[in-house]
Amino acid sequence: MARLPLYLRALTALSERSVPTVSSEELAAAAGVNSAKLRKDFSYLGSYGTRGVGYDVEYLVYQISRELGLTQDWPVVIVGIGNLGHALANYGGFASRGFRVAALLDADPNVVGSTAAGLPVRHMDELEDIVVTQHVSIGVITTPPGAAQQVCDRLVEAGVTSILNFAPTVLTVPDGVDVRKVDLSIELQILAFHEQRKAGDEPSAGDSVLDRAPGPVRAAAAKLRRAAGGGKAADQAKSTPAAKGAKGPDDDLSAVMPA
Amino acid sequence: MARLPLYLRALTALSERSVPTVSSEELAAAAGVNSAKLRKDFSYLGSYGTRGVGYDVEYLVYQISRELGLTQDWPVVIVGIGNLGHALANYGGFASRGFRVAALLDADPNVVGSTAAGLPVRHMDELEDIVVTQHVSIGVITTPPGAAQQVCDRLVEAGVTSILNFAPTVLTVPDGVDVRKVDLSIELQILAFHEQRKAGDEPSAGDSVLDRAPGPVRAAAAKLRRAAGGGKAADQAKSTPAAKGAKGPDDDLSAVMPA
DNA sequence: TAGATTGTTAATCGATTAACAATC
């Protein structure tokens, strides 16, 4: 349940304000989800609410924390102490939720020996030893992309079974190992994608208002553009592009053509 | 389409190896998705493949880049130049994809005037001016959680319509404004959640193998625990907790009880 | 032509949500 942390945060806020109980409606609003969904989620954890009253805030905080494993101690290694590794080592949200930075590792001799967040940066050679002796099961990779898979392999080999990957690479891992990827460029690309659709698409041949239409219309518009030889489409080996424009009903573009 | 950046990365790798064409099967494997899904995704962009051959790599790279808006210049402001803001300012993936850091902003006079990634850190007072004059439409928030909503409001007011939020807060924005949240603690919590289910749950009363069973069984197990008065359940104002254990067919736990 | 692979349909699956009986 990827929504549990969301609920937990909202509940923690209520707890700090000493709110004793909360209804599914209120909590759902605070967490930004549908109240039926929230009730269903909670019902999977067991039925912790009271009809006519709502949910006991403290009790729910405890149950969700336990369900998420936040009542345990999770030693974590961070590999690659560049800017991002530094930032993560200092990240406040770690310690408060049971995540303990067991070690910072880097391959660069110039970085090894320096200090980040009060911890010494140690050399990659110590990876296996640290993972084994400190029972580390979660690894955070903040290396350059080229080194990520190699680091991942070593972590897995040493016994790590969960990896948080910040390098822009798809990691290959054996079954039983979880990988979660945080990719800043992907997040920004998605924003740019939506941004582009917002403030007035420029009215060029290849990027018209047609692109905002539903699927079939957009596909038809794309065919039109290629038929017109716009952009790189002209380079493509399309045998009879112009003839394709008016074959079946699906290809009849008169309804979507500007007058 | 949140998968386009994924495809683009796989295609870029192929492009660098000068691979001319790729089948949906191959590309899907590289991107880690189902090939039918990939073909469907591409069909929404227009039909850029050739039956019996596959997709032209270069052409697809171009089309997806254009679709994502990566052929444009996107000025971005980063607000909150702590460790994370620093890391982002230096993040290589930005510039290479058309994202240009227009300004770094911070409220702390001790930080203002310093340099990060070759750019001067400027004071929050300049926010509105920078957004307007540089036509910034994307803002990145790396402030402490308490300041995030306020910063967000100012960004939106000034004209920003896309926000990448690293602060652990749910931001409220008007319609037409996109927010994407990157929350490191949530990612780690999800890993810990799965991690907990993996290497042998300890056989305590409140955290048994029953928790791995399908929904109904787990709910029943949870009821059992409460009926048994385990954990904080005893503190709860449950009128007749013990009596609840054997009321209807749903509450019959004999089928899931250990012998 | 024969083999390969797309584009698309239709089936499947899972997630979301409205609605309401159960019950505090």
Add this chain to the structure above:
DNA sequence: TAGATTGTTAATCGATTAACAATC
């Protein structure tokens, strides 16, 4: 009791995927 709110069902929605006709 009357009002409120949960827990859960059933309907809805959207996303995924197998399958295959179209066609290179």
